[in-house]
Amino acid sequence: MPSKILRYIADMTNATTLEALWKMHVDKMAEYGFDRLIYGYTNFRVDYNLGDPEDFVVLSNHDRVYLDRFFGERMFLHGPMIKWALNNVGAQSWRHIAERAMTEGLSKEEQAVLDFNISSGVSTGYTVSFKTVSQRSKGAIGLTGPIGSTQEELDAIWEEHGEELILINNVLHLKILNLPYENPKRALTKRQREVLEWVSDGKTIQDIATLLGRTSATVEKHLRLARESLAVETTAQAVLKATFLNQIFTIESN
Incomplete structure (x- = not known):
């Protein structure tokens, strides 16, 4: 393996924030x-239902207008390559869309997504779907070629560098799973995180009140607000979701 790839993987694994990791990955993929x-x-998938979009971890350098429509109008639910990713692991050329259109046809919703992507200059690329150990989780990344590029050009790039691209993107995925993801609509305060951590350690509300030097009512208030922030009904669900989102038991970066 080229030493520059090893150095890049080392830099990825040493990243302490999601922002730093994502920036270096965007720059590296542009080189390819x-x-x-x-x-x-x-982490909240049930078959083809991916859960509440507010609970997704989403990273992108696409322009805001594109993302607002793609996610705001939930077009992603009908994206042909997203459907491929849900059923497969590995890498796939976007040539797959044209092949599907010719052999089995696209649904009206899929065609609408395809037309939108083409009009937005998102027409050539590759999708990498990551292996998971849980039926409830799924991750994937779409790599888009420059406007004006052809799929043949990108297929040639993949033919030469595909193995290292798959490796690098898999390392990215595994690193992301271990870094906190701050969604403003799901963000917890420091005190809310602290009380959830104590609950997950088996402490009662009275125990936590004693440990923090606060009243039981104050602890219950923090737990209620944490449940509201995470959009769950029970404290047990809040602990589980906060864990999935890497919002508790995290080490603050310097």
């Missing part, structure tokens, strides 16, 4: 000829 990326991950 993929200038726009969308990474998505969920």
